[in-house]
Amino acid sequence: xxxxxxxGVNKRFGGLKALNDVNLSIEQGNVHAIIGPNGAGKSTLLxxxxxxxxxxxxxxxxLGKDLIGAKPHEINQAGxxxxxxxxxIFGDLTLLENVMIPTLAKRDGAFTMNAWARVDxxxxxxxxxxxxxxxxxLAEKKDMTADSLSRGDKRRLELAMCxxxxxxxxxxxxxxxxxxxxxxNNTIDLLKRIGERGITxxxxxxxxxxxxxxxxxxxxxxxxxVIAEGQxxxxxxxxxxxxAYLGGAHV
Amino acid sequence: xxxxxxxxxxxxxxxxxxxxILTMPLWLAPIGAGxxxxxxxxxxxxxxALGFNLLFGLTGYLSFGHAAFLGIGSYAAxxxxxxxxxxxxxxxxxxxxxxxxxxxAIGYVSLRRSGIYFSILTLAFAQxxxxxxxSVLTPITNGETGLRVLQSDPRLFDGASASSGPLISNxxxxxxxxxxxxxxxxxxxxxxxYISQRIxxxxxxxxxxxxxxxxxxxxxTGLNTxxxxxxxxxISGTFAGVAGSLLAVTDPLAGAERxxxxxxxxxxxxxxxxxxxxxxxxxxGAGLIKYFENIFSAYxxxxxxxxxxxxxxxxxGPVVSVASLFVGEGWHxxxxxxxxxxxxxxxxxxxxxxxxxxxxxxxxxxxxxxxxRSHAPASANAAE
Numbered sequence: 106x107x108x109x110x111x112x113g114v115n116k117r118f119g120g121l122k123a124l125n126d127v128n129l130s131i132e133q134g135n136v137h138a139i140i141g142p143n144g145a146g147k148s149t150l151l152x153x154x155x156x157x158x159x160x161x162x163x164x165x166x167x168l169g170k171d172l173i174g175a176k177p178h179e180i181n182q183a184g185x186x187x188x189x190x191x192x193x194i195f196g197d198l199t200l201l202e203n204v205m206i207p208t209l210a211k212r213d214g215a216f217t218m219n220a221w222a223r224v225d226x227x228x229x230x231x232x233x234x235x236x237x238x239x240x241x242x243l244a245e246k247k248d249m250t251a252d253s254l255s256r257g258d259k260r261r262l263e264l265a266m267c268x269x270x271x272x273x274x275x276x277x278x279x280x281x282x283x284x285x286x287x288x289x290n291n292t293i294d295l296l297k298r299i300g301e302r303g304i305t306x307x308x309x310x311x312x313x314x315x316x317x318x319x320x321x322x323x324x325x326x327x328x329x330x331v332i333a334e335g336q337x338x339x340x341x342x343x344x345x346x347x348x349a350y351l352g353g354a355h356v
Numbered sequence: 357x358x359x360x361x362x363x364x365x366x367x368x369x370x371x372x373x374x375x376x377i378l379t380m381p382l383w384l385a386p387i388g389a390g391x392x393x394x395x396x397x398x399x400x401x402x403x404x405a406l407g408f409n410l411l412f413g414l415t416g417y418l419s420f421g422h423a424a425f426l427g428i429g430s431y432a433a434x435x436x437x438x439x440x441x442x443x444x445x446x447x448x449x450x451x452x453x454x455x456x457x458x459x460x461a462i463g464y465v466s467l468r469r470s471g472i473y474f475s476i477l478t479l480a481f482a483q484x485x486x487x488x489x490x491s492v493l494t495p496i497t498n499g500e501t502g503l504r505v506l507q508s509d510p511r512l513f514d515g516a517s518a519s520s521g522p523l524i525s526n527x528x529x530x531x532x533x534x535x536x537x538x539x540x541x542x543x544x545x546x547x548x549x550y551i552s553q554r555i556x557x558x559x560x561x562x563x564x565x566x567x568x569x570x571x572x573x574x575x576x577t578g579l580n581t582x583x584x585x586x587x588x589x590x591i592s593g594t595f596a597g598v599a600g601s602l603l604a605v606t607d608p609l610a611g612a613e614r615x616x617x618x619x620x621x622x623x624x625x626x627x628x629x630x631x632x633x634x635x636x637x638x639x640x641g642a643g644l645i646k647y648f649e650n651i652f653s654a655y656x657x658x659x660x661x662x663x664x665x666x667x668x669x670x671x672x673g674p675v676v677s678v679a680s681l682f683v684g685e686g687w688h689x690x691x692x693x694x695x696x697x698x699x700x701x702x703x704x705x706x707x708x709x710x711x712x713x714x715x716x717x718x719x720x721x722x723x724x725x726x727x728x729r730s731h732a733p734a735s736a737n738a739a740e
Contacts, residue, residue, distance in 0.1 A: 155576060176575070176580070177575040177576050178574075178575045178576075178577075178578050178579055178580045178581075181575075181576055181577060181578035182578045186576075186577075187576055189576075193570060193572055193573040193576065194570065194573060195565075195566050195569040195570050195573060196569055196570065197565065197568065197569040198562075198565060198566065198569055202562055202565075202566075205562070206562065206563065206566050206574075206577060206579070207577045207578070209559050209562075209563075210577050210578040210579045211578065213559075214578075215578060215579055215580040215583075216579070216580045216583040216584060217559075217560075218560060218587060219558055219559040219560050220554060220555050220558045220560035220561070220587075221554055221558060222558055222559060223363060223557045223558060224557060224558060224559055224561075224562050225361075225362070225363070225557070226363075227559065266573075266577065270577075270578070
């Protein structure tokens with residue numbers, strides 16, 4: 106079943122054509138990787154999915170719901186969560202609070218005036234948040250402020266914040282950028298375990314090691330256009346992909 | 357962190373706070389602050405700062421026009437006296453209604469922007485309110501003379517009992533001046549503190565702190581930040597409105613100068629001085645500023661000569677002339693110096709100072725070494 110459908114998306118920044126007639130179809134349960142050289146438009150495309158950018162033309166449909174022009178919080182409430190390239194977390198709050206906030210958002214919706222109950226009285230929310238912190242291996246640090254974490258831990262925290270919402274679609278923008286090899290492997294294992302929950306994922310990644318160990322389908326983006334699409338094995342040998350990455354021999 | 361504070365320690369804190377406020381006439385007497393007029397100011401401006409802190413301390417939105425709500429509360433209260441009689445309860449109701457309505461309108465527009473632009477917008481609204489009250493709306497506000505209750509006003513409920521004395525607000529026969537006036541304000545401050553404490557510990561309060569921390573993440577987490585900030589703004593404006601009505605209850609007149617930008621600035625000083633984002637800090641800051649205002653502005657050359665009389669004559673003269681710059685009319689200089697010292701050495705305000713001292717005694721190494729962040733509310737909350 107198709108969960109996200111992208112049709113004819115164009116986006117211009119002044120004279121630069123960042124996205125040129127992009128068509129994508131994401132199947133439910135898949136891990137769909139979008140790869141491509143720097144400046145290919147990968148992050149721009151992702152931004153069009155979460156309401157950060159509005160494409161000039163084209164449509165983005167998530168489970169039959171039009172995402173173009175929807176507010177970021179509406180898109181999230183519909184079931185799309187996103188991990189950013191630079192971790193977006195609540196730096197001043199503790200790890201536990203960081204994970205409880207999305208849990209509450211999932212339960213209570215975009216706005217609830219819950220000003221009389223106590224946070225520590227929300228046992229159910231707290232347990233769920235703690236459970237996710239354990240999953241990503243941050244349970245012991247639950248009372249630390251998020252700003253004091255290492256980059257890798259921040260990313261894992263952000264992942265926990267997304268997962269606790271049980272999203273239908275998870276967008277990962279370079280989830281292992283800036284991580285050591287060991288951290289990267291941990292994250293791959295973690296993402297594989299998440300895969301068992303059946304969450305559909307779109308991964309943007311530079312690291313081919315990560316891409317080929319996770320993805321079930323790959324789209325290659327170059328200069329704003331999808332130049333190749335298919336199974337990891339097919340993509341590996343595709344001459345067009347090699348040309349896009351290495352610049353080709355005949356230019 | 358706040359999530360680790362048990363309901364029981366919160367209750368203890370609340371009881372201690374209430375006891376401390378109600379016994380203020382006793383324990384403030386030795387430092388010369390035990391008289392009713394000043395005590396009323398402590399309670400009223402404590403409430404004002406408490407409400408301001410719900411907006412600034414939690415969401416980080418720095419409103420520079422909160423005095424507008426103070427003024428609106430005062431005018432609403434005086435109109436309630438004029439129309440309905442001198443009972444303070446309808447006056448409170450009036451000011452709650454009007455200040456929250458104004459807060460919805462002003463907040464709705466101002467919260468479209470954040471940071472410095474939000475501050476400027478609120479400042480602009482407050483100055484507009486001030487000018488409206490001062491000149492344009494003279495029929496409602498009585499312009500620069502200020503709005504007073506007159507013997508000829510209808511006063512629906514007590515107009516019949518024609519008393520010839522000065523018109524003083526009274527709660528079913530208890531006159532709202534002196535100590536009874538203070539206790540009335542104190543009770544409202546305690547109620548305000550309880551509400552503020554509930555909000556601090558609630559999921560709503562956690563969301564407000566999330567607004568301060570990262571609005572971007574909030575929207576991508578499925579939360580609509582605008583209603584959260586608007587709710588905080590309205591609650592905070594209503595606190596200010598109640599404080600304004602208490603000013604009118606203890607002294608039934610309202611003037612436009614109450615809305616001026618200096619008054620808005622004062623509540624910012626109070627909150628930062630005490631510790632933004634902490635529960636008790638703003639009340640401490642308000643008390644300190646009002647105390648300094650009353651004590652230092654009362655000093656004059658004679659009192660200084662009396663203080664420095666132990667010095668030899670050739671020194672006494674210069675010392676007194678330098679010191680006199682900082683008292684009387686110049687007490688703002690003392691305040692400025694104090695403010696600088698606090699902001700430079702204790703960016704988290706007085707509450708951060710208390711926390712450092714209590715950590716020193718417990719011999720516990722500071723958990724958050726990176727507390728160099730300005731107005732570190734997280735660390736200040738820890739010891740509450």
